[in-house]
Amino acid sequence: MAQSQKPKFTLYHGWSSSASRKVRLTLGEKGLAYDGRVIDLRSFQHHTPWFKKLNPSAIVPCLVLENGKILVESNLINEYLDEAFPNPPLMPEDPIDRHEVRRWSKYVDDVCLPAVQKPNWSKSMEPIAKKWSDKELQEHLDAIPSQERRDLWLRMARNPFKPEEIEKALDVLQDMCMKIEAYLKKSGGPWLFGERYTLADINVAPYVFRFEEERPGKLAPLTRDWWARVQQRPGFKAGEIGGYMFDVKRGIDEAMPEPKE
Numbered sequence: 001m002a003q004s005q006k007p008k009f010t011l012y013h014g015w016s017s018s019a020s021r022k023v024r025l026t027l028g029e030k031g032l033a034y035d036g037r038v039i040d041l042r043s044f045q046h047h048t049p050w051f052k053k054l055n056p057s058a059i060v061p062c063l064v065l066e067n068g069k070i071l072v073e074s075n076l077i078n079e080y081l082d083e084a085f086p087n088p089p090l091m092p093e094d095p096i097d098r099h100e101v102r103r104w105s106k107y108v109d110d111v112c113l114p115a116v117q118k119p120n121w122s123k124s125m126e127p128i129a130k131k132w133s134d135k136e137l138q139e140h141l142d143a144i145p146s147q148e149r150r151d152l153w154l155r156m157a158r159n160p161f162k163p164e165e166i167e168k169a170l171d172v173l174q175d176m177c178m179k180i181e182a183y184l185k186k187s188g189g190p191w192l193f194g195e196r197y198t199l200a201d202i203n204v205a206p207y208v209f210r211f212e213e214e215r216p217g218k219l220a221p222l223t224r225d226w227w228a229r230v231q232q233r234p235g236f237k238a239g240e241i242g243g244y245m246f247d248v249k250r251g252i253d254e255a256m257p258e259p260k261e
């Protein structure tokens, strides 16, 4: 925690966004201060032209450096932070282990994020999207830059996830927790890669949090103890991860005003 407390960065983020939570955990772990700008996904601030100038993919998080350089993609932002601010190091020394950390990060993004979106969006986005008229829906879809995201919003508006699809998505997160359990057994703990807390622990943590919220008490013993330790980390308090609906409401209350061009 030796880094400067002067804000060096501007973080555009969502309180309830798992990808944003990963970056807040890393900033917190490194003791890096930042100026946080809350983007309210429910009022589509991320689909506005000014936000798409920051991140053309229209997603959070997005980190703006002191020199104006814009970084996107939570796994890559976290690796940048670890390289630029190496104290404490959040990657293992061994190149093979580093490769494995990156595999965890990719797995989280490719598999766990699409899974968590189902319970999350059913709670936060569906109540809004289903009220749109066809014209409003089309306007929203037209502002979204990727087909994948358009499909997601279309589903929320007209064909929301069924309870069995949400259960299947939670099974995916349960599978993630079982992988964590196996890894902790192999490494001997206290962290996924042994003695050093790494970006693998950080990048899975928001997903374990959501799994534990949705299916309380289901973590296997090593993962349960690991999770208790994660919550004691300096970065966890600083990362301000609250209950999902609490953070959704916080995101609405604290949304940044639209900047003047």
Ligand SMILES: N[C@@H](CCC(=O)N[C@@H](CS)C(=O)NCC(=O)O)C(=O)O
Residues within 6 Å of the ligand: 014, 016, 017, 018, 019, 020, 041, 046, 058, 059, 060, 061, 072, 073, 074, 075, 109, 113, 149
């Ligand atoms: N791979 C990206 C995923 C980011 C992402 O999907 N962010 C979500 C919130 S967790 C988002 O902004 N969704 C808005 C939308 O899809 O409309 C990352 O890790 O940064």
